[in-house]
Amino acid sequence: MAGTGARYFFLFAIGLVVGVVATVMGMRAWQARQDPFPEALMHVQGYHFKQLRDDVQANRCNATDTLPHLSALRTTASDLESAFPDLKDDARFAKAASNFRATLDTARANPPLNCEGLVAVVKNIDDSCKACHQDFRN
Template sequence: MRYFAMLLIGLFTGSLGAVAAMSALKSDVPYNDAIMVVMKHQMGAMHGMHESGKCDATEANHRIALLGAAASDVDAAFLPVGDDAKFKELSGKLRQAVASAQASERSDCAALKKTMGDIGQHCKACHDVFR
């Protein structure tokens, strides 16, 4: 009887420990979510610049550089996803759009809006397939 009681106590304690460990592991923000948050924040900041009519080229370049850094990690954050070839194709197009934005001049808000549209269409293309 004592053996059976100790076995039940051990199983109960072990299950509580497992639940606590799983809860602790789940409390972290997954890397892929963090990448998306960074990209969303940078696009939002550029959208705010455009909406306010204060399109500072230096600030826009900084935001696009941060967006490029996040875009360079998209494959590492999300793969494997099932159709890896399609994902790599779309993420490559996103990186090309960001690289093109980094190489172009943004002298006014209209240019910034075009840059955001170019990058945004590649974000949307991937989300349409994989979200």
């Protein structure tokens, strides 16, 4: 009888291992089919936005500190429609993306020269991001 129980336990353990391996393989295959571009774009934009907020906290608010991040945000903002092809024909998405680019264009044309100005720019960018995320973020 002890041999039968051990045999069942062994078969159960083998089934569990095979199940885990098959699940991991399936999830990897599914993940490989996903487009990493939209998430990567949002991570890059999030990084540069965080750098602007960190500049305010560190009192590094002159144009030479902020313009590289504003430029990076504007460059990546040009890719929003191609990053989200399912939304490119949505008028609300197009308007939100356009407003985001306009906000960044204004900030780059008139870069903040002090922390008070940078706080206002960060708020405008944050408002533009939230406007889109409220409607389209999953």
